[in-house]
Amino acid sequence: MAVVIGAGDVEIDLPRLAAELTEALRAGPAGPGQRVRVPVTEDVTAMVLVPGLAPGIPAYTVKVHAKNPNRSPAITGVICLHDLATGDLLALIDSAGLTAVRTGLGGALGAHVLARADARHVTVIGAGVQGRAQLEALAALRPIGSVSVRDTNPAAEAEFVAWAERLGLTTSGDAGEIVLTATWSREPVLHRVAPGTHVTSLGADEPGKAELAPELLAGALVVVDDPALAHVTADTTIGAVLRGEHPGRTSEDQVTVYSPAGLPMQDLVIAWHVYRNAIRKSPAVFDLGSGM
Structure with missing residues (x-):
């Protein structure tokens, strides 16, 4: 069952998330930090960060977003959270707010x-x-x-x-x-x-x-x-x-x-944190259907 988590649905416990992110950074990523960066126009850069993997989290993330410093918000896009064992889509999460928190x-x-x-x-x-x-x-x-x-x-x-x-x-x-x-x-x-x-x-x-x-x-x-x-x-x-x-x-x-670049693993830690909070409050998210 996949859910959509919009910017207004994001719930974060900052001290707990800080501890989770610190532990993930201490352990190191479970896979390489990979990204594809493509200039689209003079102002817009499209970026894909894949995969986000971290020890102990049974999921992975793929983030697709665009950067445009002339707009507000300057970053727009989506984080896809997938089940690690099956590849099934668990959630689509607005990337602007999560990227701001992660960074x-x-x-x-x-x-x-x-x-x-x-x-x-x-x-x-x-x-x-x-x-x-x-x-x-x-x-x-x-x-x-x-x-x-x-x-x-x-x-x-x-x-x-x-x-x-x-x-x-x-x-x-x-x-x-x-x-x-x-x-x-x-x-x-x-x-x-x-x-x-x-x-x-x-x-x-x-x-x-x-x-x-x-x-x-x-x-x-x-x-x-x-x-x-x-x-x-x-x-x-x-x-x-x-x-x-x-x-x-x-x-x-x-x-x-x-001087951090930002790791896909960090996206996963935050996305997993937000996803767990969201599914505990099911009225705040939207079921996309089991067919996804």
Whole structure:
């Protein structure tokens, strides 16, 4: 029996999902991270991520979506969740919301693991959906003392500040000990940071995008989720840090960078989380019929 889970039907327990995603990253993917990326027009990129596999989850995902930074939402598409044993379709899930959660939570987990334990002040560069998703996820993982935001659009900055204050966060203009960048930039937006800063950058997930200057990367410990998918030269992976195979941050003054590409395995962990929540509340989903 397959179900459709729209954006309004998605139910997420963020602390529980963070624990599930951390465990999956520690274990490592059950298969290779594969993706097909095809430019469709000057603005639109179509992408297929297949397959999403993770130890202990009896399902796999295939995601088909499009990216268009000139639209809102910038990402649209669908995640197909299949039974691992039979290949039967279990669910069709709107990919925009899940991708935002996956990317935001994945970036925030990297920040939480690599930042100094006492880091409480956050700067967000990019006041869009992904900047909000990262900050909200990070606030679920550690206390946030204050947050500042930078964006080329003053109205977006003001809306972000109002949203953060509704979450109960204090806003300020101070530079953060944790910097979360979430832009579509193809030119560096961050050239230098203070010693001890952690930076999570989401902008190097495809060729041509670059949020961080080469000199910043050259002086930092650079961590990725999958070297084969990354578009930066990395020192190690977040899985290796979580497993204790790499120490991660080694000093209070060290600059650390987490630059995830986003793994199909992470799509599966989140899709399975959402699917289990949805089938416990059957009125919130729609039966497509056993013929599927």
